Amino acid sequence: MDNKLERPLQFRWQDAENVMNVLRAGNSCALLGMDGVGKSRFMQHLVMPAVLEHYLGEKSKHMHCLLLSAHELTSISALACYRRMALLLNEVMRRYGLPPAEENPLLLTNEDIASTLLLQRVEQLMQQDEQLTLVYFFDELDSVYTQVEPQFLRFLQALRYRAQGRVCYVLASNNPPKLLGETRTRKQMSDAFSELVNGRVLGVRPLEREDAYLLIERGLPAALHEGFPLSLVTLQRLLFEVTGGHHGLLRTTLLLLEQGQVALQERESITTLSEKLLRNGTINSKCEQLWESLSEPEQQCLKQLQKGQLVKATVSQQLTNRQVNDIFAWLQLKGVLVESSRSKTYRCFSPLLATYISHQFSAASPGLQIDFTRYRCWIDGVLQTDYLRPHELRLLRYLADHAGEVCSRRDTTRAVYNEAYSSATDDARLDALVERTRRHMGDDPRAPRFLITVRGAGHQLNEYLSRDPQTE
Known part of the structure; x- marks a missing residue:
């Protein structure tokens, strides 16, 4: 040895x-x-x-x-x-x-x-x-x-x-x-x-402040210190707070900083840094691995997080009080949840992970939510894995503007393709687009729930909640 x-x-x-x-x-x-x-x-x-x-x-x-x-x-x-x-x-x-x-x-x-x-x-x-x-x-x-x-x-x-x-x-x-x-x-x-x-x-919980600060100091090349708009102490505090001291998230963030894939601002907030890091595929993968390592009951509890906070009373009624208490005990033992000292609330140890969870799951009402800037859909609060394509997004934007209404093929073709409608060519093109859109948005093509074809009339978007989960 x-x-x-x-x-x-x-x-x-x-x-x-x-x-x-x-x-x-x-x-x-x-x-x-x-x-x-x-x-x-x-x-x-x-x-x-x-x-x-x-x-x-x-x-x-x-x-x-x-x-x-x-x-x-x-x-x-x-x-x-x-x-x-x-x-x-x-x-x-x-x-x-x-x-x-x-x-x-x-x-x-x-x-x-x-x-x-x-x-x-x-x-x-x-x-x-x-x-x-x-x-x-x-x-x-x-x-x-x-x-x-x-x-x-x-x-x-x-x-x-x-x-x-x-x-x-x-x-x-x-x-x-x-x-x-x-x-x-x-x-x-x-x-x-x-x-x-x-x-x-x-x-085995995330690193304490002293160990995390040492990891940051050792992991960040000295040559990069001069190029940062933040002092080393400020950088240590910021990275420790956003990752919660999670070893893997810290090391990955340091690597991205070294490679120039993430740029820090002089007055960077925890919220903006969390969003910025999650736009990076490597960080997203790390958060996904962390999430998948949790048991299904633990995930079920954490899906109820609201702004990084969790109250036992909000956890799904499908679990008994004993089950909820056991799951909270495991999450606290691992350091995933930290109990507030003055109330019966719990917070996620890492704002970065909490933001990831909020991106993936929303406690909003059942239905369809669309983020038109990120090309993503949520169904019943669950982020769908596929990204929407430009024409698919145009289709959904037009139907969302007329949610609940039956939109004719003529009007939909003009909105999506900016062309005059011709049944000889556009019916098949529009049907193929609708089929692809259903697949990428997570709607069942065989029994669609949201994007409906009304035979002889057009298309209709149902259960649209008119906002994406991140604006709540």
């Missing part, structure tokens, strides 16, 4: 202290955090010998930390996990002078043989050092929770029992098993998870 520290010893010190307290007591825990928040980097930091010594002192000399990411597995299966866990013990066995096994664990094809080999290696090591503790750091476990049988977590618990509690686990994921997977296996996996970590579930 490379002993060179990439981050200060005090990096995420409170989170690190919480994990080390669990390990110091010989226990296991789970780490939950949204996508891109920095769970992987945090775990890489925790397994560094200098960090272990800093927090655990003499105890660290008998503790071996083994990092395993689900992304490194050739397949998502219990067999692949057992093979990798056994392979990671090779270096530890060499340190204790134990001969390496003749067979490469990665070549094993039988799950029982692989788990037995792992168990034998652990027992060998425990016999060599009565103070030894092995800690497996599992990263990116969401796919394991959904694709591997609950028996895998039960085996980890059995391995811990066989080692008399001297095998511990730190399990990192975006979500707990309770919020993932099929209904049939969800409870079984959730029960096995709860037994393994025994309620010790810790949140």
Whole structure:
């Protein structure tokens, strides 16, 4: 292992202290955090010998930390996990002078043989050092929770029992098993998870101000400082506030600044900067990844955000009070929602993410909303994925100006193409345009709800709300 520290010893010190307290007591825990928040980097930091010594002192000399990411597995299966866990013990066995096994664990094809080999290696090591503790750091476990049988977590618990509690686990994921997977296996996996970590579930939240400021200072080339209309301190404050300290959003924003894809103004506000960043496809993709990492119940709650604020009472009535309380607890644990100290309201940790959500979903009345400047449509508050083409936008603009009315083909052709109507050529052209428009606006071409063809008369736009969600 490379002993060179990439981050200060005090990096995420409170989170690190919480994990080390669990390990110091010989226990296991789970780490939950949204996508891109920095769970992987945090775990890489925790397994560094200098960090272990800093927090655990003499105890660290008998503790071996083994990092395993689900992304490194050739397949998502219990067999692949057992093979990798056994392979990671090779270096530890060499340190204790134990001969390496003749067979490469990665070549094993039988799950029982692989788990037995792992168990034998652990027992060998425990016999060599009565103070030894092995800690497996599992990263990116969401796919394991959904694709591997609950028996895998039960085996980890059995391995811990066989080692008399001297095998511990730190399990990192975006979500707990309770919020993932099929209904049939969800409870079984959730029960096995709860037994393994025994309620010790810790949140990996966005960076605190000190860590975020350091990341910004290190990530921004010194040569660019002179070209900014803002001082470094002002820049740090602005980027920290707009991203909420989210590691991935911060790094991406810094990269865009370095490449000149985003220009800052002297008096940049959080609102204008959020809108400006979201016009960039890379930032949009990062926000989308973050959003998709949240469970469906969490997304259902966050869709009710109004100007970045959320009140429990506004959450969909489809959920029970207990479900709402559980979901809010998960969102707070991850740092997605921050509770107001003086009221029962919650705010999204990042104005950038809140703006992204408002672009995607609106709590407005059911119906059709169109942003004619951005070429986008919302249906029942949900932003549709496709962009409208110029002629499609002209068609919708004309029909929107006469919402609810049946517009003749003659008048519609003149409005869209600025040409006189000819049934011989324009009927087919207009029908094709209507068909494409329905597809791009998200209206079902087979059973249209909004863009209606009135046989022998023309076309009609229904349920148009006359404004886009961003003006509310």
